[in-house]
Amino acid sequence: MNLNSGLEATNMLDEMMVLTAQNLSRMEVSDHYTVIKELGRGKYGQVILVIHRQRGTPMALKLLSKMQTKKQNFLYEYCVALSLSAHANIIGMFGIAFESAEHYGFLYEAALQRDLISIIKPREGVPEQAGKQCAKQLVSALEFIHSRGLVYRDVKPENVLLFGRDCQQIKLTDFGLTRPKGTMLKLVSGIIPYTAPELSYSRNGEGVPIDFTLDAWAFGVLLFCLMTGYFPFEKTLLSDPFFDDYVVWQETGNSEDLSRHWKKLTTEAMDMLSKLMALNPTERSPVGKALKYLDCSWRVDNWRAIEGLD
Known part of the structure; x- marks a missing residue:
């Protein structure tokens, strides 16, 4: 089933939610599971590693x-x-x-190899081949999400779980922010590098209909992190000098003032990122366009010398 419209996605999820609510069981975690350790904690809940008492299966349990x-x-x-x-x-x-009594919970497969952020070395990123392996799989996952009429809205290394060394297999997790395409989204309060610029500016309280281009922007930022070990900028606001320099490059083609981290990237890699991270969302390339750059080098040969790592 290919859900191209956000309305179809909304209707399907509404039906699933009604059926799930009707069949939601009541139990305490200790009734069926042995708690091993906490895997992560967020604003509204936590993820813990548990073992099913009868089957011995390790599972990740999200408690809200x-x-x-x-x-x-x-x-x-x-x-x-x-x-x-x-x-x-x-x-x-x-x-x-x-x-x-105190939580809602659901279970999913446990990623015992941690997440992508754990292997991104500051100032270095990840080996180029591992980065490309990760990119290829992320494209596949995001295209699948988009084909269901949904915008993921949370592309970041912490949500990419590892199921093998060097990104041999990765899996996206955490769908709390995922919304059907066309959902009206107001200005976001916490602006980070992954926040597309169209969400960073006030519109007198008016919302923006979300689109797959939000994921393309965040995907581009993630690729930059994989290749350099840095964010391209801290905020998508002109008050951030690194973002201001990026805007100048996008508008004029002049890359002289870009931060030195961009200097490690080949012309092809910069072209890929400039299209994924186009300031105008209507000009942003879909995530799948990154695949045509997999056969190109993404980092210049002497990038270590540029960063002073030799």
Whole structure:
């Protein structure tokens, strides 16, 4: 089934949420699982590694506090993840969702090799071949999400889980921000490098209909991190001098003032990023266009000398 419209995606998820709510079981974690350790913690909940008591299967359990999470939001995130989990580069789900006295929870496959951020070396990034391997799989995952009428909206290394060394297999996780294409999104408060510039400027309270181009921007920023070990800028605001220099390059083609981190990149890699990260979302290339650059070198031969790492 190919869901090209956000409306179809919305209708499908609404139906899944109703059915899931009707069949949501009540239990305490300790009834069926042995807690091993915490894998991560966020604003609204935590992820813990558990072992199924009878089967001995290691699983990742996401727990969301009932005090801070609406039931509908929990059901939505679970159903989005479940609807996408058949893809090889998206985290697998066990189809188990429940509520306890204090939490909502669901289970998915555990990534015992950690996440992408754990292998990005500051000032270096990752080996070029590993970066390309990661890029190819991310394109596949994002194109699948887009084919379902959804915008992922959370491309960042922390959400890319490793299932093998050197990015042999990666999987996207965390679908709390994923929304159907066309959803109106207001100005975001926490502006970070992954935030597309069209979301960074005030519009008198008016929203912006989200599109797949948001993921293209964030994907470009992620590729820059993989290749350099740096962010291209801290914020997508002109008050950030590195972003201001990027805007000048985009508008004039003059790359002289770009930060030195860009100097490690080949002409082909810069061309790829300039298209994924076009300031005008209507001119942004889809994520799949990155595949045509896989046969090109992404880093110049003497990048270590440029960074003073020799």
